[in-house]
Amino acid sequence: MDTTQAYGRISRILHWGLAALFLWQFLGMAVKLVLGRVPLSGFFVGLHQPVGLAIFALIALRVLWALLNRGHRPGHGAGALGLAARLGHLTLYTVMVAVPLLALLRAFGNTRGFAPWGFEIFAPRAQEIAWMVNLGNAAHGLLAWTLAALIAGHIVMALLHHFVLRDGLLRRMIG
Template identity: 55%
Template sequence: METLPWRDTPRRFGRVSRILHWGMAALFAWQFLGMILKVTLGRHPVAGVFVGTHASVGFLLLLLVLARGSWALFNMRWRPQPDRGWLGYAAMAGHLALYALMLIVPALALLRSYGSGRAFAPFGLPLFPGFQGGPIGWMVAPGNALHGWLGWALLALIAGHVAMVVLHRFVWHDEVLSRMAGGPRRGRAPRPDLAGTR
């Protein structure tokens, strides 16, 4: 049985990329479930469990997206390349948008947190102390205006990402999913009418 390497290969993503991908997927699921519960239930104890960790998990996600982006750049020469054609370019654009929002959304929240003047200690680890004199408007305003909206836009992109994975797996029957989950798929070949479009 073939051993999965730590580094990416042209055939599939390695262990580090998979750990980062699926770990971040779980954390984003936690974040969005918490926000959905907050919107639907309001100040409910169940929603409070998720909301109470939202800032700390968001900071962790910011660190992970930086690590994931750095690892992707380091592996650029070896990792699986996008398919050819317009679908490949669309996939590249979608992934770039995902990375951008995964970086911008928590960065806005971190800037707002600092500008608020309150101390911030994710998971109990002091990151920066509070300060006197009231909030700093130019730091707080972008987060207040955009953090929530861009967060929902990120959720929509993630839903589109999952939908495309489902299409690749169950409609086009290719090996896109196996690059990030499991080994190469030995199922049906791609449909001939789609073979030259990806």
């Protein structure tokens, strides 16, 4: 369990596991944007849906774990910086949930079906549900890059806490 002084082992595993999977996804999409459709980007893109589903599962576990540890976790601090931290984390969690939900909505509405790792989650459908596909197409990528920017801000703030404020925040998350 988490304590008011530090995040517990499960919180740290979920945090850094998600960090690694997000890095994988963003690296793959960046390779695709820079190099186009080449074998290297195909390797990443071919794993985008299964890794995305793993991210969604870990996010669900992380949200549940955060709720179970509510009141036991280290605080965000007082004043404007504490409020900014709370709002920043709320925004991160909201976008982290929205991005894979939009992908799942798109997968449900398209005609291809969805079977990451060979396990069918959504069977192929005869007719596309246009609003689902269109919403997913319009918002998934945009919110994913928004998430990348939020993560970059999260990293900057963690480094600021560690090197400038020297308040031990990063040590609480590293363990």
